[in-house]
Amino acid sequence: MYNHTDLARLQAQSLRMQGHIRQQTFSPEMEKTLRRFSSWEVAELIFKMNPSTLRGRLAADPTLPQGFVEEDGRQRWYTLDEINELRRRIKVKSQPLMPPRPAGKRAVRAAIANFKGGAGKSTVALHFAHAAALDGYRVLAVDFDPQATLSHSMGLSDVSEEFTVWGIMARDLIRETERMNSAVTGAESGAALPQRKLPPAVTGMGLSELRVTDFIKPTCWPTIDLVPSCANAAFVEFASAQYRHLNPEWSFFAAMSRYLDAIPADAYDLIIFDCPPAIGYQSMNAVFAADVLYVPSGPGYWEYDSTTSFIGQLSEALEDLGRFQGGLPDGASAEKDFADIKFLLTRFEPNNELHRAMQSAFVQVFKSHVTQHPIEMTRAVEQSGRFLSSIYEMDYRQMTRETWRRARVSFDRAYDEFRATLVNAWDQLED
Numbered sequence: 215m216y217n218h219t220d221l222a223r224l225q226a227q228s229l230r231m232q233g234h235i236r237q238q239t240f241s242p243e244m245e246k247t248l249r250r251f252s253s254w255e256v257a258e259l260i261f262k263m264n265p266s267t268l269r270g271r272l273a274a275d276p277t278l279p280q281g282f283v284e285e286d287g288r289q290r291w292y293t294l295d296e297i298n299e300l301r302r303r304i305k306v307k308s309q310p311l312m313p314p315r316p317a318g319k320r321a322v323r324a325a326i327a328n329f330k331g332g333a334g335k336s337t338v339a340l341h342f343a344h345a346a347a348l349d350g351y352r353v354l355a356v357d358f359d360p361q362a363t364l365s366h367s368m369g370l371s372d373v374s375e376e377f378t379v380w381g382i383m384a385r386d387l388i389r390e391t392e393r394m395n396s397a398v399t400g401a402e403s404g405a406a407l408p409q410r411k412l413p414p415a416v417t418g419m420g421l422s423e424l425r426v427t428d429f430i431k432p433t434c435w436p437t438i439d440l441v442p443s444c445a446n447a448a449f450v451e452f453a454s455a456q457y458r459h460l461n462p463e464w465s466f467f468a469a470m471s472r473y474l475d476a477i478p479a480d481a482y483d484l485i486i487f488d489c490p491p492a493i494g495y496q497s498m499n500a501v502f503a504a505d506v507l508y509v510p511s512g513p514g515y516w517e518y519d520s521t522t523s524f525i526g527q528l529s530e531a532l533e534d535l536g537r538f539q540g541g542l543p544d545g546a547s548a549e550k551d552f553a554d555i556k557f558l559l560t561r562f563e564p565n566n567e568l569h570r571a572m573q574s575a576f577v578q579v580f581k582s583h584v585t586q587h588p589i590e591m592t593r594a595v596e597q598s599g600r601f602l603s604s605i606y607e608m609d610y611r612q613m614t615r616e617t618w619r620r621a622r623v624s625f626d627r628a629y630d631e632f633r634a635t636l637v638n639a640w641d642q643l644e645d
Contacts (some may be wrong), residue, residue: 246369246602248434249609250282250291251348259622260297260348261304261311271304278303294347295436301350313350313483314637318645320479321354322636325504327489327497329527330520334510334560334589336363338628339488341589344606345629347437351483354430356441356470358500359490360448365440367602368433373444376421377429379470379496380450382441385421386469387457388412390541392422394463410461426476439482454495463540465548470499484636493527501528502535505639507555508632511576513562513569513588518576521557553639558628559588587627592620 251260257268272278272290279299281290292300301311326339336359343355357364358379365373375381391410430439458466474485487500501507511521538548557580563569576584605625610618 246434248294248436249607250293251297253281253290253292255610256292256297256300259626261301261306263306267306268304275303297348298350298437311350313633315351315483316640318479319640319643321474321477321482321485322506322640322643323474323485323487323504324506324508324632324636325487325489325500326508326510327487327501327524327528328509328511328521329491329493329497329524330511330517331491333491333512333517333521335359335491336361336367336488338508338510338558338560338589339364339486340367341604341606341625342629342632343438343484343486344435344604345625346484346486346633347435348606349629349633351437352481353435353438354441354477354482354485355438356485356487356500357443358496359443359488360445360450361490362443362445364488365442365444367604368435368438368440368442370431370433370440370442373431373442375444375446376419376424377431378443378450379441379499380453381421381424382429382473383450383454383466383469383495383499384416384419384457385424386472387461387464387466388417388422390464390469390472391461394461394541410463412460416457416460426473429473450496451492451494461541465538465541466495467498467502467535467538467548468542471503474503493524493531498531498535501532502550505553505643506635507552508635509555509557510560511557513559513566513572515572518572553642554635555583556631556635557584559585561591562588563591585628585631587624587631589628590620590624592617592624 253268254265257263257265261268272280279292279296281292281296283290304311324342326335326342328335339355343353346353355364355368356379362371362373365371376384391412395409429441431442433440454466458464487504489497489500509521509525511517532550535548535550542548557576559569559573559576562573573584573588605618605621608618610622612618
C-alpha cells in the first residue's frame with residue numbers, strides 16, 4: 215500500500231533529477247542565460263533587412279553597438295540589449311525599427327487557453343513571449359499553470375507559492391474584503407454593511423502588504439518579466455473555493471484583472487497568460503483579464519473534440535459570471551468581451567493527410583478565427599521542448615541551419631499573426 219509519504223518520497227527523488235537536468239541544460243550555476251544573436255540573425259530575421267545594409271550602417275557609425283566579433287572576424291554576435299539599442303537608433307527608409315505600440319494605452323493581454331493537455335499552450339506562450347521580445351516589445355508573462363512548465367522554461371524553479379497567482383488571489387481577497395467592510399449602505403442611514411471576517415490563516419500571511427512588483431520576477435531575457443508558478447501552488451483551486459465561502463461577494467474571477475490594472479500602463483507592451491489545462495479559478499482569472507483568447511489545438515480528431523467541449527464549457531462559465539453582481543464596484547460588470555478569438559493548430563505536419571483534413575474542418579467551422587499558419591512539428595521543435603528552450607534560444611550551429619530555420623519560420627509566421635491580432639485589439643482598448 216502507498217500513501218502521501220510515498221508520493222513525497224518519489225517527488226524528492228524527482229527533484230534531485232530535476233537539479234541534474236537543469237545543470238546540464240542551463241549554466242553550471244543552474245541559472246539560465248540568454249545567448250547572443252549573430253549579425254545574420256539580427257539583420258535578416260529580426261530587423262528584416264539585408265545583412266549588407268546592417269554592415270554598412272555599423273561601418274558608417276562606430277558609436278552603434280558593434281557586438282562581439284569572432285576571432286576570424288567573419289561574424290558578430292549581439293546581446294538583446296545591444297539589438298534593442300540598434301533598433302532605437304537605426305532607421306530604414308526613414309522608418310524606425312520599433313514595433314507598433316499605440317501611445318496612451320495599457321499593455322494588451324492574451325490568454326493562451328485550452329483544457330486539453332498537450333495542446334501546446336506553454337510552448338506557444340514561451341515562443342510568443344520570446345518572439346515579441348526579439349520584436350522589440352516589453353513582455354510580462356503570467357504562469358497560471360501549477361505544472362509551472364513556462365516558469366521552468368524561463369529559468370525560474372525556486373519559487374514560493376505566495377509569489378504565484380495564488381498569492382495574488384489571496385491578496386485580492388483580503389483587500390476586497392477590507393474595501394467591502396469600509397463601504398456604507400447609502401446616504402440615508404449611513405449604516406455600515408455587515409462585517410465580513412477572514413480567519414487569521416488568511417490575513418496573517420502578510421500578503422496584503424505585498425507590492426504589485428513583489429510578484430514579478432526578472433528572467434534571463436532583459437525585456438521579459440514573469441509572474442511564476444510552482445508545484446506547491448496546485449492547491450489554489452481548493453483554496454479559492456474556501457475563499458469564496460469566506461466571502462461569497464468576492465468577485466474571485468477579477469482578481470488578476472485588478473492586479474494588472476495596478477501596473478503602470480507603460481510598464482509593458484504585451485501580457486501573455488499561460489493557462490492550466492482546466493476551467494477553474496485560475497483559468498477564469500486569466501480569461502476574464504484577457505483582451506484576446508488564443509486557443510491552441512493539436513490537429514487530431516480528439517483534440518478537435520476537446521477544443522469544442524472547451525469553448526462550450528467556457529461559454530457557460532462566462533455566462534454564469536455575467537450574472538455575478540456581488541462585490542463589484544459601481545458601474546463595473548462581469549460581462550466579458552474579447553477583442554478577438556483565435557484557434558491555432560500545433561504539432562502540424564503538412565504532409566499528413568489527416569492533419570490537413572482536420573485543418574479544413576477547423577476552418578470550415580471556425581472560419582476566420584483559425585490562424586492561417588499552424589505551428590509545424592519539426593525535429594528542432596522537439597529538441598526545444600527537451601532542452602527547456604524555445605527555438606529562438608537555440609543556437610542554429612547546434613544543428614543544420616535549414617532544420618533550425620524551418621522551425622524558426624513556422625513560429626515567426628504564427629507570431630506575425632499573433633502580433634497583428636494584438637495590434638487590432640489595441641485599437642479597441644480605451645486610452
